[in-house]
Amino acid sequence: MALDSKIPKGPIKDKWTIYKDKIDLVNPANKRNIDVIVVGTGLAGGSAAATLAELGYNVKAFAYQDSPRRAHSIAAQGGINAAKNYMGDGDSNYRLFYDTVKGGDYRSREANVHRLAEVSGNIIDQCVAQGVPFARDYGGLLDNRSFGGVLVSRTFYAKGQTGQQLLLGCYSAMNRQIARGKIEMFNRHEMLDVVKVDGKARGIIARDLITGEIERHSAHAVVIATGGYGNVYFLSTNAMGSNATAAWKIHKKGAYFANPCFTQIHPTCIPRSGDYQSKLTLMSESLRNDGRIWVPAKIEDAKAIQAGKLKPTEIAEENRDYYLERRYPAFGNLVPRDVASRAAKERCDAGFGVNATGEAVYLDFASAFERYGTEQAKIHGIKNPSKAEIIKLGQGIIEEKYGNLFQMYEKIIAENPYETPMMIYPATHYTMGGVWVDYNLMTTVEGLYCIGEANFSDHGANRLGASALMQGLADGYFVLPYTIGDYLADDIRTGKIPTDSKEFDEVEKEVKDRIEFFINNKGTKSVDHFHKRLGKVMWDKVGMSRNEKDLKAAMVEIKAIREEFWKDVMVPGSANEMNVELEKAGRVADFLELGELFAKDALNRNESCGGHFREESVELDGEQKGEAKRNDKDFAYVSAWEYKGEPADAVLHKEELEFNDIELKQRSYK
Amino acid sequence: MNLTLKIWRQKDSDAKGQMVDYKVTDISEHMSFLEMLDVLNEQLVNAGEEPVAFDHDCREGICGMCSLYINGEAHGPDRGITTCQLHMRMFNDGDTITIEPFRAAAFPVIKDLIVDRMAFERIQQAGGYISVNTSGNTQDANSLPISKHAADEAMDAAACIGCGACVATCKNSSAMLFVGAKVSQYALLPQGQVEAADRVKNMVAQMDLEGFGNCTNTGACEVECPKGISLDNIARMNRELMKANL
Numbered sequence: 001m002a003l004d005s006k007i008p009k010g011p012i013k014d015k016w017t018i019y020k021d022k023i024d025l026v027n028p029a030n031k032r033n034i035d036v037i038v039v040g041t042g043l044a045g046g047s048a049a050a051t052l053a054e055l056g057y058n059v060k061a062f063a064y065q066d067s068p069r070r071a072h073s074i075a076a077q078g079g080i081n082a083a084k085n086y087m088g089d090g091d092s093n094y095r096l097f098y099d100t101v102k103g104g105d106y107r108s109r110e111a112n113v114h115r116l117a118e119v120s121g122n123i124i125d126q127c128v129a130q131g132v133p134f135a136r137d138y139g140g141l142l143d144n145r146s147f148g149g150v151l152v153s154r155t156f157y158a159k160g161q162t163g164q165q166l167l168l169g170c171y172s173a174m175n176r177q178i179a180r181g182k183i184e185m186f187n188r189h190e191m192l193d194v195v196k197v198d199g200k201a202r203g204i205i206a207r208d209l210i211t212g213e214i215e216r217h218s219a220h221a222v223v224i225a226t227g228g229y230g231n232v233y234f235l236s237t238n239a240m241g242s243n244a245t246a247a248w249k250i251h252k253k254g255a256y257f258a259n260p261c262f263t264q265i266h267p268t269c270i271p272r273s274g275d276y277q278s279k280l281t282l283m284s285e286s287l288r289n290d291g292r293i294w295v296p297a298k299i300e301d302a303k304a305i306q307a308g309k310l311k312p313t314e315i316a317e318e319n320r321d322y323y324l325e326r327r328y329p330a331f332g333n334l335v336p337r338d339v340a341s342r343a344a345k346e347r348c349d350a351g352f353g354v355n356a357t358g359e360a361v362y363l364d365f366a367s368a369f370e371r372y373g374t375e376q377a378k379i380h381g382i383k384n385p386s387k388a389e390i391i392k393l394g395q396g397i398i399e400e401k402y403g404n405l406f407q408m409y410e411k412i413i414a415e416n417p418y419e420t421p422m423m424i425y426p427a428t429h430y431t432m433g434g435v436w437v438d439y440n441l442m443t444t445v446e447g448l449y450c451i452g453e454a455n456f457s458d459h460g461a462n463r464l465g466a467s468a469l470m471q472g473l474a475d476g477y478f479v480l481p482y483t484i485g486d487y488l489a490d491d492i493r494t495g496k497i498p499t500d501s502k503e504f505d506e507v508e509k510e511v512k513d514r515i516e517f518f519i520n521n522k523g524t525k526s527v528d529h530f531h532k533r534l535g536k537v538m539w540d541k542v543g544m545s546r547n548e549k550d551l552k553a554a555m556v557e558i559k560a561i562r563e564e565f566w567k568d569v570m571v572p573g574s575a576n577e578m579n580v581e582l583e584k585a586g587r588v589a590d591f592l593e594l595g596e597l598f599a600k601d602a603l604n605r606n607e608s609c610g611g612h613f614r615e616e617s618v619e620l621d622g623e624q625k626g627e628a629k630r631n632d633k634d635f636a637y638v639s640a641w642e643y644k645g646e647p648a649d650a651v652l653h654k655e656e657l658e659f660n661d662i663e664l665k666q667r668s669y670k
Numbered sequence: 671m672n673l674t675l676k677i678w679r680q681k682d683s684d685a686k687g688q689m690v691d692y693k694v695t696d697i698s699e700h701m702s703f704l705e706m707l708d709v710l711n712e713q714l715v716n717a718g719e720e721p722v723a724f725d726h727d728c729r730e731g732i733c734g735m736c737s738l739y740i741n742g743e744a745h746g747p748d749r750g751i752t753t754c755q756l757h758m759r760m761f762n763d764g765d766t767i768t769i770e771p772f773r774a775a776a777f778p779v780i781k782d783l784i785v786d787r788m789a790f791e792r793i794q795q796a797g798g799y800i801s802v803n804t805s806g807n808t809q810d811a812n813s814l815p816i817s818k819h820a821a822d823e824a825m826d827a828a829a830c831i832g833c834g835a836c837v838a839t840c841k842n843s844s845a846m847l848f849v850g851a852k853v854s855q856y857a858l859l860p861q862g863q864v865e866a867a868d869r870v871k872n873m874v875a876q877m878d879l880e881g882f883g884n885c886t887n888t889g890a891c892e893v894e895c896p897k898g899i900s901l902d903n904i905a906r907m908n909r910e911l912m913k914a915n916l
């Protein structure tokens with residue numbers, strides 16, 4: 001099947017407007033006869049469910065947690081971008097569009113990104129109307145801050161809990177619709193497969209995670225909003241339950257999977273401390289607004305720190321290497337995430353890491369304490385303040401901005417970051433790859449949509465800070481409700497979709513057989529045993545730095561782990577009850593396939609792009625010497641993989657990316 | 671560290687539960703409490719036994735999924751944190767640790783340490799929202815100035831993660847800190863004022879219907895709240911309710 005992105009004709013700034021004017025609408029009386037299934041109720045799924053219900057459709061929403069409020073969108077800290085230009089610093093829809101395409105290293109789809117920028121302002125209006133308590137200045141207007149990779153302040157925030165507040169906003173909108181009966185909410189349910197009738201997505205098979213019961217649910221369209229697949233690495237900043245099952249199952253039923261190797265390695269995470277570790281914790285990137293990143297300039301100082309013989313506060317200013325400020329003077333500590341992550345790894349690989357494992361750099365707030373403290377002393381009219389007074393005043397400001405992050409760090413590391421610099425290191429965070437969708441957010445299966453992190457379209461090879469929340473809400477509140485209506489307009493006479501058809505019988509049987517297999521296998525190794533082994537291969541060979549030899553080896557190793565998994569996995573308990581190990585087994589089985597496709601995609605992409613450093617593709621000279629080298633001539637495409645059984649046999653389809661409005665050029669943050 | 675764990679095991683909501691003793695060895699002080707339970711579960715699975723079911727997800731203190739009543743305290747013996755942020759450095763080698771589900775009539779046990787907190791959902795559905803059209807073109811966000819003080823206070827109330835520690839720790843199993851936080855967030859903001867009276871009446875009515883007890887100003891909820899939600903929110907809710915009934 002040829003890929004048709006269905007990008008509307010016309011100038012980029014008018015595409016969305018023209019499109020909206022021309023699509024088919026469903027009249028309110030007919031919407032009452034149409035059902036839509038939304039799987040996943042984070043920012044994308046929650047906002048979609050609420051809005052579709054508001055429009056009048058009957059929505060069935062599914063979440064594996066006990067409440068939509070627990071979705072991992074809640075953990076996003078720093079903020080949400082919007083081109084409001086409230087600060088008057090030159091922001092515009094075009095500039096947000098430009099920054100996002102450039103920040104994504106020119107591997108996103110122009111038309112989708114421009115639409116995202118266009119609706120961004122409306123998102124803020126909507127959230128404020130819902131009662132989201134964004135930060136305000138003393139005049140009562142909304143406050144903004146800046147994020148990596150941009151030169152304007154366009155990030156709206158609610159302390160360090162922006163994701164939480166935005167999610168609670170759309171969750172409250174969902175609650176209103178649940179109370180009205182327009183959303184039927186299925187908590188503690190997991191979608192285990194999609195059901196197609198005559199080639200169209202017409203329902204899902206789900207498992208009630210409390211009773212173990214397998215259920216059939218039908219609808220006129222199915223929306224997947226189940227987030228990313230970062231847990232393929234075992235250790236990541238994702239929630240423990242974040243999984244790829246829904247996205248992977250629809251891939252196996254015909255939806256192409258795009259750019260699986262594009263995953264974001266986030267620069268500011270709390271470093272790993274031991275083998276028992278279950279997950280990694282992110283510290284908001286907004287900290288880079290006020291923190292300066294450094295490692296010791298002398299290798300002997302680094303060694304002494306690693307051995308616990310020297311403290312960071314004992315290293316004089318001239319013996320510190322503020323390597324981001326040194327290498328990238330224009331952006332300094334605010335370079336994009338991929339650049340910051342790679343630079344940290346480069347210093348640590350060279351032996352300058354600052355914790356026992358040598359995998360950490362410092363994020364230091366000392367100069368911010370002084371800068372803010374001096375300003376505060378003036379504001380409060382304190383004459384000749386002592387240094388201690390200044391620091392204290394400055395710490396008060398930092399606490400107001402990032403207090404919860406500092407507290408979180410102290411709880412995990414047991415060090416007070418107000419007194420000693422934080423230690424940070426890159427970790428797997430957000431996945432930019434995902435299910436391939438066209439401009440309508442429809443997958444290659446008719447009537448099957450995919451939104452938010454689960455799709456691929458908007459972030460390219462790297463995601464700029466504060467743009468994940470923006471995409472989730474844009475898709476759910478403002479894009480899907482239009483595009484899905486255009487599709488559903490043909491379904492007004494279809495009537496209820498029956499669930500007693502042979503199509504439902506078949507898929508339900510597949511799901512039940514798989515569950516029975518796990519329960520009856522009686523192997524000798526736990527699910528986590530296999531997940532950890534997969535994660536190690538992924539991080540060592542398909543992580544921030546990749547080469548052909550390792551990628552080929554990774555594909556072989558992952559396949560071997562998968563074969564062993566199917567022979568030797570052990571799942572205690574039964575199918576007809578709450579069974580956490582059974583849930584994990586199904587999810588890890590999917591990761592074991594996805595991981596191999598991930599490595600295959602990385603092998604195919606023989607260029608350094610975004611956070612993905614391909615050792616064979618590096619700038620050899622000039623101003624960019626040693627930096628990652630992108631190859632637009634051969635790789636300016638989306639790789640969309642078609643399922644053909646074994647991941648190694650997946651067939652590559654290319655969506656050539658067209659850049660008509662932004663010139664393709666090497667990114668420079670110097 | 672080597673530890674003895676006394677853990678509540680209960681097959682499902684109908685079954686009779688009991689405390690069971692387990693031993694774990696070589697626990698690092700840097701582990702989180704849930705990672706320590708992961709170690710136990712790996713041990714149980716390897717022995718072919720069913721692991722202990724407990725709720726958890728983000729493991730960074732924000733989703734509100736983790737619960738646990740540890741040595742008689744909701745979220746265990748540290749202040750201002752969730753169970754996933756509790757670290758083993760709070761315990762000593764040789765300790766015996768008692769682990770139970772959150773206890774409240776309105777939070778029935780589903781399995782082992784997992785309880786059903788759907789009562790909170792139903793309270794929110796009774797009115798914990800602003801009735802704004804989520805598919806419409808709302809007015810420009812800056813057309814409604816809000817004082818920094820009010821926005822900050824609303825944010826402090828909105829920081830509630832809905833974990834239920836306030837209920838679990840209250841001798842009356844009262845949900846008033848949770849509901850107070852929700853009511854306060856909206857009471858402090860100009861948006862949604864037109865339905866403020868109905869909101870507080872409906873939410874409080876639902877709270878009573880769910881079987882939560884009343885507040886007797888003991889303040890245990892505030893002490894155990896991982897997000898430092900203040901008792902002031904309960905006072906504000908009472909004031910809002912009184913205003914609504916006048």
